[in-house]
Amino acid sequence: MSTQEPLVELKQITQSYASGPRLFTAIQDVDLVLREGEFVCLLGPSGCGKSTLLRIITGLQRPTGGQVLYRGQPLQGVNPHATIVFQTFALFPWLTVQENVEVALKARGAPPKLRAARSVDLLDRVGLDGFETAYPRELSGGMRQKVGFARAMAVEPELLCLDEPFSALDPLSAEALRGELIELWTSGSIPTKAVLMVTHSIEEAVFMADRVIVMDKGPGRVVADMAIDMPYPRQRKLNKFMQTVDRVYATLAGRTDPEHVEMGVPPGEPGRTRTLPHIDISDLTGLLEHLDEMQDNRADIFRLADSLKVGSDTLLSLTDAAELLGFALVAEGDITLTPLGETFAEASIRGRKEIFATRVRRLPIFRWLTAMLRATEKQQLEWEVVKTALSLEFPPDEAERQLDIIIDWGRYAEILAYDDDGELLYLEPGPAERRL
Numbered sequence: 094m095s096t097q098e099p100l101v102e103l104k105q106i107t108q109s110y111a112s113g114p115r116l117f118t119a120i121q122d123v124d125l126v127l128r129e130g131e132f133v134c135l136l137g138p139s140g141c142g143k144s145t146l147l148r149i150i151t152g153l154q155r156p157t158g159g160q161v162l163y164r165g166q167p168l169q170g171v172n173p174h175a176t177i178v179f180q181t182f183a184l185f186p187w188l189t190v191q192e193n194v195e196v197a198l199k200a201r202g203a204p205p206k207l208r209a210a211r212s213v214d215l216l217d218r219v220g221l222d223g224f225e226t227a228y229p230r231e232l233s234g235g236m237r238q239k240v241g242f243a244r245a246m247a248v249e250p251e252l253l254c255l256d257e258p259f260s261a262l263d264p265l266s267a268e269a270l271r272g273e274l275i276e277l278w279t280s281g282s283i284p285t286k287a288v289l290m291v292t293h294s295i296e297e298a299v300f301m302a303d304r305v306i307v308m309d310k311g312p313g314r315v316v317a318d319m320a321i322d323m324p325y326p327r328q329r330k331l332n333k334f335m336q337t338v339d340r341v342y343a344t345l346a347g348r349t350d351p352e353h354v355e356m357g358v359p360p361g362e363p364g365r366t367r368t369l370p371h372i373d374i375s376d377l378t379g380l381l382e383h384l385d386e387m388q389d390n391r392a393d394i395f396r397l398a399d400s401l402k403v404g405s406d407t408l409l410s411l412t413d414a415a416e417l418l419g420f421a422l423v424a425e426g427d428i429t430l431t432p433l434g435e436t437f438a439e440a441s442i443r444g445r446k447e448i449f450a451t452r453v454r455r456l457p458i459f460r461w462l463t464a465m466l467r468a469t470e471k472q473q474l475e476w477e478v479v480k481t482a483l484s485l486e487f488p489p490d491e492a493e494r495q496l497d498i499i500i501d502w503g504r505y506a507e508i509l510a511y512d513d514d515g516e517l518l519y520l521e522p523g524p525a526e527r528r529l
């Protein structure tokens with residue numbers, strides 16, 4: 094973590110909005126310090142107040158309560174040292190790429206010659222050399238977003254705020270642009286002193302930030318502040334990267350139990366191998382979506398059987414699966430979504446698969462199976478062989494059912510494939526690696 098002076102200090106920030114006759118508290122008592130040299134990500138389910146915090150920090154919005162300090166001074170009005178890049182950067186379609194960047198400098202009163210020189214230089218730095226005279230419609234989404242970055246940087250902001258800047262891009266452009274932003278930031282070729290980025294993606298946060306702030310809603314608040322201590326550029330395949338992603342997931346899942354208590358041990362080791370609950374993934378997503386719509390994301394378990402139209406056995410298997418995967422917590426007859434469960438319920442299909450894959454990879458029975466698959470020459474195993482191995486842990490019928498569940502979950506998570514004809518199990522790269 095940076096030992097530099099604080100750039101932004103939030104003290105007991107509260108934001109309420111009128112909701113009919115009542116007041117709705119969107120953010121409550123948030124304390125946060127951003128220092129020079131930090132790249133900080135804000136992570137959390139939709140509606141936890143991430144965008145609201147960005148607007149408050151940049152002075153676009155005055156909080157209902159609390160204080161914002163910039164370099165130790167109370168912030169008044171819009172912060173001239175900060176810029177926000179939004180998900181889809183609004184470029185003027187009738188201006189060329191260069192003119193779109195110059196607009197920002199013109200607004201600050203820079204003379205024409207300087208404007209032109211600065212814009213060309215910035216476009217060069219974001220890799221748009223040669224596109225100065227193109228119009229936005231001629232550019233891909235990724236290139237348009239780069240113009241957005243160039244425009245944001247034209248005013249040399251000390252604080253660069255990014256609100257899900259990659260989420261509207263196709264996966265390849267997003268990955269390329271992430272790398273380029275990290276390169277700009279770490280090379281010191283931009284005058285930016287700190288970056289604050291809102292994201293939905295845990296992996297994106299671990300890939301880019303040196304600090305991750307996890308928020309939860311109801312009301313919006315900070316629940317964890319984690320340092321990510323890894324050199325740039327980061328490699329997603331490294332164990333340390335995956336462990337860090339896992340640590341952030343565990344924080345979002347609100348887990349405190351040691352792993353062997355929570356999830357059992359791998360087959361073949363002393364202790365209990367946990368039986369995976371017999372569930373359909375579509376029923377599990379149905380349960381999580383239902384909870385996401387409930388007040389406080391909480392429901393009485395026995396009432397749920399009625400609302401979801403499932404038997405109580407199925408319901409108990411579903412709540413067991415939701416707990417095992419870190420999507421919900423069960424206490425005193427109620428089930429409550431964790432921030433991770435909320436994030437899952439609100440994610441795209443791809444986002445859900447990513448979250449599911451990361452959770453499933455942690456389960457000892459999956460770790461055991463993937464380690465066995467990796468150890469084989471062709472990274473494949475016969476169904477019968479795996480079933481026999483599982484029969485040492487479970488009664489024969491259950492061994493077969495466990496294997497069915499493993500295949501079902503593994504296929505959904507895109508970490509396992511199963512060839513019905515040859516009755517063979519294979520390893521798959523997984524949804525996150527697939528993007529690269």
Ligand code: ADP
Pocket residue numbers: 110111119137138139140141142143144145146313
């Ligand atoms: P996030 O960016 O984490 O999705 P937001 O900051 O957009 O969250 O919103 C936090 C909460 O405040 C949400 O419940 C949202 O509906 C509410 N909210 C945001 N802006 C307004 C507004 N201008 N008026 C009323 N409610 C708002």
